[in-house]
Amino acid sequence: MASITFKSFIGLHQSSMEKHHHHSITTPSKCLVPSQLHYRRLNVVAAKSSPTITGRNLRVAVVGGGPAGGAAAETLAKGGIETYLYERKLDNAKPCGGSIPLCMVEEFDLPMDIIDRRVTNLKIISPSNVSVTIGKTLKPHEYIGMVRREVLDTYLRDRAVASGATIINGLFVKMDKPQDRNEPYVLHYNTYNGKPAGERMSIEVDAVIGADGANSRVAKSIDAGDL
Numbered sequence: 001m002a003s004i005t006f007k008s009f010i011g012l013h014q015s016s017m018e019k020h021h022h023h024s025i026t027t028p029s030k031c032l033v034p035s036q037l038h039y040r041r042l043n044v045v046a047a048k049s050s051p052t053i054t055g056r057n058l059r060v061a062v063v064g065g066g067p068a069g070g071a072a073a074e075t076l077a078k079g080g081i082e083t084y085l086y087e088r089k090l091d092n093a094k095p096c097g098g099s100i101p102l103c104m105v106e107e108f109d110l111p112m113d114i115i116d117r118r119v120t121n122l123k124i125i126s127p128s129n130v131s132v133t134i135g136k137t138l139k140p141h142e143y144i145g146m147v148r149r150e151v152l153d154t155y156l157r158d159r160a161v162a163s164g165a166t167i168i169n170g171l172f173v174k175m176d177k178p179q180d181r182n183e184p185y186v187l188h189y190n191t192y193n194g195k196p197a198g199e200r201m202s203i204e205v206d207a208v209i210g211a212d213g214a215n216s217r218v219a220k221s222i223d224a225g226d227l
C-alpha cells in the first residue's frame with residue numbers, strides 16, 4: 001500500500017470538492033465481477049487559494065520502485081509532472097509468491113509474456129504445517145498467472161522512465177517537512193551510482209509518494225501510524 005503526502009502549496013491535494021476547481025478521475029476496477037464493481041475516485045484538486053507554480057513543473061518524488069511506485073511514477077510522468085523514482089536495489093527480487101490476477105494484465109496494460117508460469121494446481125504449506133490447495137475451482141482453460149517480481153518491477157519502472165520519470169538508484173533516508181507553505185519537502189538519500197559506498201544527497205520536491213513497502217520510512221516520517 002502506498003502512502004501519499006502533499007503540501008497545500010502545490011495546489012494538488014486531497015480535499016472536499018466544494019469551493020474548488022477540481023478534476024476527478026473515476027475508473028472502474030476491471031478485476032471485479034459486475035456485482036462487485038465499484039468506482040475508485042481520485043480527486044486532484046487545485047484550490048483558488050493555492051499558490052501558482054510558475055516557470056517550472058510540479059516536482060514529485062516517488063520512494064520505492066516496486067509495483068506501486070513504478071505505476072505511480074508512470075502516471076505522474078505521463079501527466080507532465082517532474083517525477084523522481086527512488087529505488088534502493090534495482091535488481092531486487094522481493095520475496096513474493098508472484099501470483100497475479102489475470103485481469104491485472106489488461107488493467108496495467110502489461111504484455112502477456114510477463115506471465116512467467118501458468119499454474120493450475122498449487123499447494124501452500126505454512127510453517128505450522130497447515131496446507132491449502134489452490135486451483136480446484138479452476139476451469140480447464142483457467143490458470144493462475146505467476147510473475148517474477150524482478151521482471152515485473154523492472155518492466156513497470158522502465159515504462160515510467162520511458163514516460164519521462166527520472167530513476168535514482170538510492171536509499172531514501174529521511175525527509176524534512178516544510179515549515180512554511182512555500183517551502184519544499186527535502187528528501188535525503190544515499191545514491192549508489194556504481195560506487196561501493198553511497199553518497200549522501202538531497203532533493204527538493206513539492207510532494208512525496210511513499211511506495212516503499214511494509215516498513216515504509218516515508219510513512220514513519222509523516223507519522224502515518226501502523227500500516
Ligand SMILES: Cc1cc2nc3c(=O)[nH]c(=O)nc-3n(C[C@H](O)[C@H](O)[C@H](O)COP(=O)(O)OP(=O)(O)OC[C@H]3O[C@@H](n4cnc5c(N)ncnc54)[C@H](O)[C@@H]3O)c2cc1C
Nearest residue numbers: 001064065066067068087088096097098099171172212213
Ligand atoms: C512472502 C510473500 C508472498 C507474497 N505473495 C504474493 C502473491 O503471490 N501475489 C500478490 O499479489 N502479492 C503477494 N504478496 C504481497 C506483495 O508482495 C505486495 O502486496 C507488493 O509487493 C506491494 O507492492 P509495493 O510496490 O507497495 O511494495 P514493495 O513491492 O514492497 O516495493 C517497495 C520497494 O521500495 C523499495 N524501498 C524500500 N525502502 C526504500 C528506501 N528507504 N529507499 C528506496 N527504496 C526503498 C524496496 O526495495 C522495494 O523495491 C506477497 C508478500 C509476501 C511477503
